[in-house]
Amino acid sequence: MKIEHKIYLSNAVHIVLLLLIGIFALHNLNQLYTKFRFTAIADGLNTGFLEMRLAEKNYFLYRDQTALEAITTRINKTTTTMQKLKSDIIRAVGPASYAGLEQRLKNYRRMVAAIHQGERNSPGIRKQLRKAGQDLKIFSENITVLERKNVAKIINHSKTILLYSFWAVVLFALFFSQHTVRSIGGALRQIVALTRAISRGNYKSIDQKPSADEMGAVITAINTMANELKQREQEIIQSKRLASIGVLVAGVAHELNNPLNNISMIAQTYEDVYDRLGREERISFMNQIEEETERLRLIIKNLLDFSRPKEPRLAQSEPNHVIHKTLDLVCNMLEVSNIRTKLDLADVLPDFYIDEHQILQVLVNITTNAIQAMSSGGELTIRSRYLEKQDEVEFEIRDNGNGIPPEFLEHIFDPFFTTKEEGGTGLGLWISYGIVKQHFGNIHVESSVDGGTAFFITFPSCNKVKRCNNEE
Amino acid sequence: MKNNIMIIDDEKIVGDMAKLSLEQEGYEVETFLDGESALNRMEKKSFDVVITDLKMKGIDGLEVLRNVKHLYPDTVVIMITAFANLDVAIEAMRDDVQDFFPKPVKIKELKASIKKALEKKAG
Known part of the structure; x- marks a missing residue:
């Protein structure tokens, strides 16, 4: 896989992870919002139920007829509130708890109505009313407590999930960067070693099969370059060799021409001035020719020494x-x-x-x-x-x-x-x-x-x- | 009056031999092994013909030619060289060299060249 694609993939994975975390957090926040809203509603309801029970107590203690009406008003008000907020409450606690609450409220209303219609002296009915009131209040309070617990649970749950997600993102990032660094780093080290070798004039190439990613492409390019350089160097050496042969030939021409010219001039002058020369002078002329010949011989010997080097005796x-x-x-x-x-x-x-x-x-x-x-x-x-x-x-x-x-x-x-x-x-x-x-x-x-x-x-x-x- | 000829060549034999041959022809000849001492000498004495080697250490033949043509335009310059190179020959021609002889030099040709130059100079 290409490094480019690996990076795209890792980014995609990161984005998906972050999206999931975001969706999860949003969902939890919504849930929390609903729960908090319900606890606010429940607080209102509970206050209503508490007032009903207070009125109920007043009725039983002082036989206050108005208290019964107060309870009825409260029940009506609470019923209206519950009806109005039905969807919110159901969303928070589920239809069963709502139905339970409604059922208990209805029951309580029935009791109040029964007392109102004359069964007030029956000790059974008083007990039933008290029980229905109690039942209603406890049920409502229980739901509230349960929901508070739920809120705490959701917060804890979110905390845990967010912590795990955090580590998952970190670990994935670490794993991916480690993996990338290792694959790029390894190739880079090879390339550095190779370029060093090339700069020292050692035109080797990386033998192992290059990977299919960009580093592989770089290695292939460098291998090609090394081979090209090797070829170029050989060409340069060859042309330098030719150039030095050129220099050699030019040098040889010049070096040989000087003593040759001297010999030639001695000979020409010898002929020119022969009659004027004494014996000693003629011998001196010939000696000079001999010296120039020796000079030629030395040049040639040096040249041969170099062009046909003797095997060294090591x-x-x-x-x-x-x-x-x-x-x-x-x-x-x-x-x-x-x-x-x-x-x-x-x-x-x-x-x-x-x-x-x-x-x-x-x-x-x-x-x-x-x-x-x-x-x-x-x-x-x-x-x-x-x-x-x-x-x-x-x-x-x-x-x-x-x-x-x-x-x-x-x-x-x-x-x-x-x-x-x-x-x-x-x-x-x-x-x-x-x-x-x-x-x-x-x-x-x-x-x-x-x-x-x-x-x-x-x-x-x-x-x-x-x-x-x-x-x- | 005798014509003055100067020979500059770092090969001593060239000067010695040319001097012997040219003196026989009735010229007065002085020889030098390098351009610098030759140019110094020219400040004190004027020469009709300067024969110079091309490749020399220090001041080379082309520099001698330029100096002579600049300071003593009437002096004729003849160049000799062990390694004839067309570019150098062309450059020398441009600077008004009388003749250009590759080594080995034929003394007869050298003499003829000097004679022709002196006749031309005398008009």
Whole structure:
């Protein structure tokens, strides 16, 4: 069932419940009104009956003839009242009680009439009259008492019913909201988890069959989106790859063209000025050609290193040991450039599983860049730390040099990208990137102009790649 | 009087070789490795022809061309580049470049271009 329909249904149930409660309350109020009206009437009647009995007593005590007339008048008046309010009284106490009352009143009237017509001295008749009067009064009073009790009963009854209805409404609301929250909440949690995974680049989808409600529709939409994103990302990666091949080809053309042009110009000039050249000068020309050829060879070698990477020769290694080896290799450069070095190495680090030669190449490369980015007196910071959550080892190489402008930052891993005034091939970071990726590691850079640059390189621990050798 | 020629290229060999060849033709040649020092030199000495590489660190060939055409409109500019790109060539043409040579440069063609430019300039 759709959530929309569930909400409609719950609202309908609530409305029906409230309507029932309302009808019930209205009915009870009506009943109470009738009963109260009757007790008011009954009070009047009772007063009438009481007056009849008082007159009756007067008659018996003082033989007062007027008293009998007073009783008759009272009886007539009461009869008229009862006739007038017949429907109200019947509604309140039922036709039987009305008939009983009428019957008793008639009886009483008959007695009074009998006495009036001369049977007054018969002791039997006096007793009968007294009994009829008493009977009438008691019957009337009983009805009144009973009705008062009924009123109390109706009020109690209403109280109970209203209390139960209140709990029924509350419980139903609780049950329904709980149910809705659980079904929406569960789906939302799944969606949140999924979107988190997607934002981390993990394009999985929710496998369980989506429900038929709106949340199911949302999950289906998100699944579709995840699949689309996955496809898009692959397309982007593909186009980036093509673009970087384009950059590579352009770079290769430029890099190869310069030494080729040099060789060509040397050859042309050699021919031009041959007659004016001495032996030494001719040899110098040829040496220059040799140097340019060497330059070409180096570019090609670097390219081949990257395009046909050698299978790394992996072995378990201590991260801090690799850092010390790096420092051994660059210590001359540090000394010449007058750079201070700050080491901040974690005491406890898991081993990692790497080709030490290649990782040294990466670290030396990045450290060399850092040294070249700083002027004399700069500070190089090298840190190692363990990222427990990812089970990875992280190296941080930070300089306080001139930093990389933001517009260059996204290109620093591109082939042939260099900001060095001279002598940079623009391949160092590109090659480093490839090596790190081959080790299932990651490399990223943070830099601000004049604030320096920090490279962060992470490698999985040997444990994470299941290559730990525990035979120590 | 000898014609003055300036060569700007961050590849030292380009300047050295062109200088040797052009001096043989009777030109006076000065070489520079970057645009900035070349422009500084132009403030002190005027040149008939400036041959500049396109892609250089700092002030690149197009900037040299614009500066020269703005400050010394009579000076002829010839551009050489390792990576010929049509857009850049068109931009250079718009800024009144005399010639545009892709590397590897044929020195004979370079010489011919210089000769033609100087003749045109002499009227």
